[in-house]
Amino acid sequence: MNLGKAIQTSRQRRRLSQEALAKLAGCSVSYLSMLENSKRDPTISTVEKIAAALKVPVEILFFLAAEKGELAGINKELAGQLALTALELLDEKAPEQ
Numbered sequence: 480m481n482l483g484k485a486i487q488t489s490r491q492r493r494r495l496s497q498e499a500l501a502k503l504a505g506c507s508v509s510y511l512s513m514l515e516n517s518k519r520d521p522t523i524s525t526v527e528k529i530a531a532a533l534k535v536p537v538e539i540l541f542f543l544a545a546e547k548g549e550l551a552g553i554n555k556e557l558a559g560q561l562a563l564t565a566l567e568l569l570d571e572k573a574p575e576q
Contacts, residue, residue: 482526485544487515489533492569503532539565 490500501511505528513519514529521529530537543565550558 480541480544480549481517481546482521482540482544483515483517485540486511486529486533488543488566489535489540489569490515492566493533493535495533500529500532504528533569535569539568 490497493500495503497508497511497515501508504511504525506525510519511529514521514525526540527537530540533540542561553561
């Protein structure tokens with residue numbers, strides 16, 4: 480699972496800088512950068528704060544963080560469609576912060 484990459488992808492799709500997301504999530508820019516670069520593992524409460532700041536369900540972050548083999552129980556085509564839909568939703572303008 481690569482939660483850092485999922486956070487980074489979601490942040491970029493929402494067109495937020497690290498500074499903006501860190502402020503919304505109540506963490507430092509350096510900590511957010513370490514998370515995105517997989518140098519730190521966030522707590523569940525931190526993931527919840529980041530997801531709330533991104534206006535994205537926590538489950539979407541975890542789904543996007545899944546790596547090959549971690550979704551073995553899901554049809555590959557369905558997993559691909561779910562991922563595309565999730566990314567498309569992130570491309571929509573986030574509700575006002």
